[in-house]
Structure formats: structure tokens, C-alpha cells
Amino acid sequence: MHGKKPLSGGPTVFLPLLRRDACNLCTKTSNDAKLRICSACGEVSYCSTECQRQDWVSHKIRCGKTDKVDGEAFFPYLAFLAHALRLHSVPDTHHALSHAILNNPDKREPLVVLSNGLVAKLIVLGEKIPSSKSAQWWPTATCQLDQEILRSRIFNEGLGLPLALSICIGLAAQMYTTTAVPTGEVPAYQVTGRRRVRLAFLGSPISDFGVVRGSLTVPNQTRLVYYSTEQKKFIMGQDPKEHYRIYFTNLNGQEFLLDFGMRVYDFWNEVADPSPYNKYFRDKNHGAFPFYIAQRGDSCLLDNLLYEPHKRVSVLRDPKIHTLIHESDSLEKLADTSRIYSIMDEIAGYPVSPDDKTLATNFSFVVASLMRETMKDGEYNNFPLSYPVASPYKSTIPQEKEVEFHQYMKRLSKRLRKGKVSPEQWVADFQEAYKSL
Numbered sequence: 105m106h107g108k109k110p111l112s113g114g115p116t117v118f119l120p121l122l123r124r125d126a127c128n129l130c131t132k133t134s135n136d137a138k139l140r141i142c143s144a145c146g147e148v149s150y151c152s153t154e155c156q157r158q159d160w161v162s163h164k165i166r167c168g169k170t171d172k173v174d175g176e177a178f179f180p181y182l183a184f185l186a187h188a189l190r191l192h193s194v195p196d197t198h199h200a201l202s203h204a205i206l207n208n209p210d211k212r213e214p215l216v217v218l219s220n221g222l223v224a225k226l227i228v229l230g231e232k233i234p235s236s237k238s239a240q241w242w243p244t245a246t247c248q249l250d251q252e253i254l255r256s257r258i259f260n261e262g263l264g265l266p267l268a269l270s271i272c273i274g275l276a277a278q279m280y281t282t283t284a285v286p287t288g289e290v291p292a293y294q295v296t297g298r299r300r301v302r303l304a305f306l307g308s309p310i311s312d313f314g315v316v317r318g319s320l321t322v323p324n325q326t327r328l329v330y331y332s333t334e335q336k337k338f339i340m341g342q343d344p345k346e347h348y349r350i351y352f353t354n355l356n357g358q359e360f361l362l363d364f365g366m367r368v369y370d371f372w373n374e375v376a377d378p379s380p381y382n383k384y385f386r387d388k389n390h391g392a393f394p395f396y397i398a399q400r401g402d403s404c405l406l407d408n409l410l411y412e413p414h415k416r417v418s419v420l421r422d423p424k425i426h427t428l429i430h431e432s433d434s435l436e437k438l439a440d441t442s443r444i445y446s447i448m449d450e451i452a453g454y455p456v457s458p459d460d461k462t463l464a465t466n467f468s469f470v471v472a473s474l475m476r477e478t479m480k481d482g483e484y485n486n487f488p489l490s491y492p493v494a495s496p497y498k499s500t501i502p503q504e505k506e507v508e509f510h511q512y513m514k515r516l517s518k519r520l521r522k523g524k525v526s527p528e529q530w531v532a533d534f535q536e537a538y539k540s541l
């Protein structure tokens with residue numbers, strides 16, 4: 105429209121402290137002194153109040169106040185974005201949502217063992233139907249609730265990488281391009297005026313975030329596999345060995361994993377009320393949305409036993425993403441999508457499909473636009489610090505199986521306490537038993 109824009113001078117990513125490395129003045133390291141961060145900006149650290157006082161003359165120009173957004177309030181918003189992207193951008197293209205279900209994949213239906221050894225719940229699909237909302241979709245379902253649950257599980261399959269990546273890119277492009285702008289300087293490219301906005305969690309500034317690829321141990325009962333009678337072939341459901349999450353680390357060295365992709369495995373942790381987050385889609389009823397956050401490193405937490413991260417790629421600190429944001433004018437237009445493609449291949453460990461790449465690119469643009477509005481209006485101040493969490497659906501695992509599992513775990517834990525089984529073996533046995541629930 106306006107001819108070619110210069111490809112430089114766009115928004116710059118301002119990185120937060122990665123760790124308390126060295127005093128901003130005397131460069132003493134954390135080995136020599138206990139370093140404290142500047143409480144106003146959280147972006148520099150000092151060994152002493154003396155150093156902080158001396159450095160103030162130069163630091164005050166860039167220090168400024170920071171809006172510290174608590175992850176407790178903000179992380180559900182990110183999960184909401186993932187949910188909204190699914191609802192708004194993905195048509196009913198899943199084979200199992202556009203074809204009739206011929207069998208009865210409920211609790212009692214036996215699991216199948218495929219030739220590759222995979223044990224899963226089989227869904228047999230027949231002819232094409234207009235919509236999964238119609239009665240033709242799953243005519244033998246015992247009740248409407250069962251239908252809703254299965255539909256939601258299938259609907260939530262896939263897209264883990266495009267969703268996680270685009271949310272990280274949008275966050276970097278809109279929140280981490282803000283900084284405290286000194287009086288007299290024009291705040292170019294930042295939507296928050298002169299304010300710096302940063303995330304914090306459990307009282308400590310977020311130092312990094314990005315995408316994790318890992319594998320999840322799930323009960324076989326919750327794995328889905330489809331057989332298309334039209335195409336006479338099996339279609340694999342989502343693979344728990346390729347499960348994406350967003351990681352956040354804070355300056356205290358704690359790590360958290362944000363997950364919005366576990367509903368497909370019958371895991372129903374969700375935020376019950378989307379209304380604080382959907383200011384920009386008031387016309388739509390989004391319903392409850394999947395949200396789950398786990399802390400890493402605590403071996404007592406079940407999630408640490410069930411989710412094993414294999415690859416972690418920082419989005420906040422990736423120079424390719426910085427260039428993309430800098431060249432794209434805050435992602436209002438995407439200058440060079442190849443940067444998104446290459447980071448996707450890097451995270452996945454193989455060449456990602458062109459469809460997923462296109463989705464990730466489109467999602468990044470949408471997330472960036474929504475995030476921009478959220479930043480501009482200071483909407484992040486209105487997200488609630490506590491929210492009703494719901495898990496309204498009953499597990500599809502038969503109750504007698506659960507009882508059996510708990511008895512087995514009791515015996516296994518007794519053996520662990522007596523030293524008859526090593527902790528490693530205990531974890532392996534636990535995972536095996538959990539899978540075969």
C-alpha cells in the first residue's frame with residue numbers, strides 16, 4: 105500500500121534478566137555477593153545498596169516503573185487464547201468429526217492392540233455427515249453428555265506446536281518490546297505508552313519462556329485411534345510421545361509448564377468462566393477452557409513422573425524471533441515467515457507439515473493482534489487472580505480399574521519403602537501400571 109517499509113527500526117525485544125549474574129556497577133558475581141534486583145524495574149541487580157545508590161545516576165534514565173503482571177492471573181489468559189484460536193480458526197475438518205461413529209467407544213468397549221503394539225480405544229468411522237453436532241454423528245451414544253465429552257476430546261487433538269509457538273511469539277512481540285521510556289523520548293512502536301510490562305510468577309520476574317516438546321504417559325484407555333471404513337485404514341490419534349507445552353522460568357530458578365492440550369487424554373482441568381478474557385470476542389460463547397500449569401523439579405508431583413521433556417527451545421531469547429519482530433512492525437504484518445518455520449522444525453526435530461506452518465504463522469498474527477489490544481488497554485490488570493477451576497466430567501476409566509490401580513500402587517510403594525525396588529524401577533512400574541489403566 106505504502107510501498108516497501110524499511111526493514112529496520114521496528115520494535116526491539118528487551119530481554120529480562122536471565123539470572124542474577126553480576127552487580128550492575130562493580131560486576132561482582134553471585135559467587136562473591138548476594139545479588140538483589142532493582143525492585144522498580146527488575147532488570148538489573150546489585151551487590152549492595154551502596155552500588156545501587158552510586159549507579160542510580162545512570163540507571164534512573166532507563167529504570168522506570170514496571171507493571172508486574174502475575175502469571176497466576178495471566179497464564180489462564182494464554183490458555184484462553186489457545187482455546188479461542190481452536191474455536192475460531194479450525195473448521196470441523198477432523199475426520200472423526202465429519203464422519204459417523206459406528207461403534208460404541210465408551211468405558212466398556214475393549215481396547216485394541218494395533219500391529220505396531222499401540223494399545224488404544226478404537227473409534228470406527230463410517231460415512232460423511234454434515235456436522236458432529238447432529239444426531240447422525242454418534243447415534244448409539246447413551247447420552248448427550250457422553251457425546252459432548254468425546255467431541256471435545258477429538259476437537260482438542262493436535263495443533264500443540266502451532267498454538268504454543270504462536271502464543272510465545274505474540275507475548276514476546278507485544279509485552280517484551282515494551283520498556284520504560286524516559287520523558288522527552290517518543291515511545292516508538294510500543295503500545296503501552298511509557299510503561300514497561302513484564303511477567304512475574306511466585307513473586308519472581310519471568311526470565312525466559314519458550315516451547316517444550318516432551319512425552320506424556322497416559323492411560324491406554326484415553327488414547328484414541330480411528331478406523332475409516334471409507335478409506336479402509338487406521339488413522340492415529342494424537343501421539344502422547346509428542347506433547348507440546350509452554351515453559352516459563354523465573355529468576356528464582358523455578359520452572360513451570362503451561363499445558364492446554366490434555367483434554368484429548370480425558371484430563372479435564374479447566375477454567376470455568378472465560379468472561380474475564382474474551383473482551384474481544386463478546387459475541388461468542390467460549391465455555392470452559394482447558395488450563396493446567398505444573399511446576400517442574402518437584403518429584404512428588406505426579407506430573408513430573410508423567411511428563412518427560414525432551415527438547416526446550418527459548419522463544420523469548422531466540423535471535424530469529426527478535427529479527428522477525430523487529431522487521432515485522434510488531435507482527436502487524438509478518439515480514440519473514442521462514443523464521444517461524446525454522447524454529448518449528450528445530451522444536452519438533454523433523455520438518456513440520458506445511459499446514460501446521462501456515463497455521464502457526466496465522467496464529468502468531470492473531471495472537472499478536474489480540475495481545476496488542478490487551479497491552480494497549482491495560483486489560484491485563486483486569487484478569488482475576490483466582491478463578492473457578494472445574495473438572496466437571498467423570499473419568500472414562502472404569503472404577504474397578506482405578507481401585508485395582510490404587511491397590512497395586514500401595515503394594516509397590518511398600519516395596520519401595522522396604523528397599524525391595526529402586527526408585528527408578530518404582531517410576532517405571534508406576535508408569536506401566538498407569539498406562540494400562
Ligand SMILES: [Zn+2]
Nearest residue numbers: 127130151155
Ligand atoms: Zn556492586
Ligand SMILES: [Zn+2]
Nearest residue numbers: 142144145167
Ligand atoms: Zn531499575
